[in-house]
Amino acid sequence: MALDLLKLRYFSKIAEFGSFTRAAHELGVAQPALSLHMRSLEEQLSVQLLTRTPRGVVVTEAGTTLLAHTQAILKAIDQAEAATKEQAKNPTGDVSLGVLASIAPLIAVPILKICEARFPKIRLKISEGDSQTLRASIETKAHDLAVNLGEVARATAFPLFDEMLYAVGPAGHFSKGESPISISQTLELPLILPTRRHGIRILLEREALILAKEINLVREIEGLSSTKAAIRAGFGFTVLGRGAIFEDFVKGDLSALPLAGKGFTRRLVLDSPVDHPQTKAVIEVRNILLGVVRDLGEQGNWSCIQAEQK
Structure with a gap:
């Protein structure tokens, strides 16, 4: 006994x-x-x-x-x-956060700053990636959390916001205050796009099929930075979420117009592994991330529609 x-x-x-x-x-x-x-x-x-x-x-x-x-x-x-x-x-431990590359420039630094100030014993690692890579990292539990596209992430992922999509061109090509550009006009632009595994490419090909049009694809480039550099150099145009081009638009390095019509948004969600209990450190990072997303939306740092909470 x-x-x-x-x-x-x-x-x-x-x-x-x-x-x-x-x-x-x-x-x-x-x-x-x-x-x-x-x-x-x-x-x-x-x-x-x-x-x-x-x-x-x-x-x-x-x-x-x-x-x-x-x-x-x-x-x-x-x-x-x-x-x-x-x-x-004062939670401690490692937390791995994956973020869609186009969103990372907006949310990574605020999350790091808040986490460092509130929970200095949490070792937070932030990694950028494309949607498919982030999905794989959640399935293998390489990341504890991931901000990803809704259509790629698991169906049970938590909705964050709906981000407007923009046609993006060289500085000065699109004028501020100009009317939104139609999807038909966008497909006719000389487009620089990622490969077919990317969400925006999939969306544009679907719209082209509906309209019985061909995408005017002039370049395939993997990587946000390289794509924007090619646009600045005059090689063509692309379609991106507002978060990906917000700073460039403000600085005048690129010009952009929102896509006209309903449905030209992409939903960003917060994904996490299944059957993988979250530590206190992961929960706190999750709460910080949700707060940063909410604050950026309220401050007008991007044009987004708050997703309906489930």
Whole structure:
């Protein structure tokens, strides 16, 4: 039979005070009940642990052996409790966050700053990736969290927002205040697009099929930075979410027009592995991310429609 932790605590306190009366007062336990617990403990171990004397209670040789182990056990339990409470208050550990490359420039730095300020013991790693890579990283549990496209992520992923899509061209090509551009006009632009595994490419090919048009594809480039560099150099146009070109648009490095009509948005979601309990650190990073997304939307840092929460 396993030793009763409560009885060990009582035994330790009696040994500390050398008195049943003082120990009972300290513990808030009736003295007869305390005596009963000690008698039960001695019967369980088949040894005498305490000896009553006119001057108080004395620990026997066997009791001294048990007391040494008891004190070590109680200390370890107290340390475990303190460490658990500290973890809840100041979570520690590694958290891996994957972010769609086009969104990362907007949300990565705010998330890092807030996490560092609030939870300096969390080691947060942020990795950029395309939608398919992020989906794979969630399935293999390489990432704890991932901001990804809704149509690529798991169906159970948490919706974040719907981001408007823009036709993007060299600086000065599109004028500020100009009317949105139709999808038909967009397909006629000399387009620089990623390969067919990317969400925007899939959307444009679907629209081209509906309109019985061909995409005027002039270049295939993998990578957001390279695509934008090619546009600035005059090689063509592309279609991106607002988050991907917001800073470039503000600086005047690129020009952009929103796509006209309904449905030309992309839903960003927060995905996480299944059957993989989240640590306190992961939960806190998740909360920070949700706050950053909400604040950026409210501040007008992108044009987005808050997704309906499920």
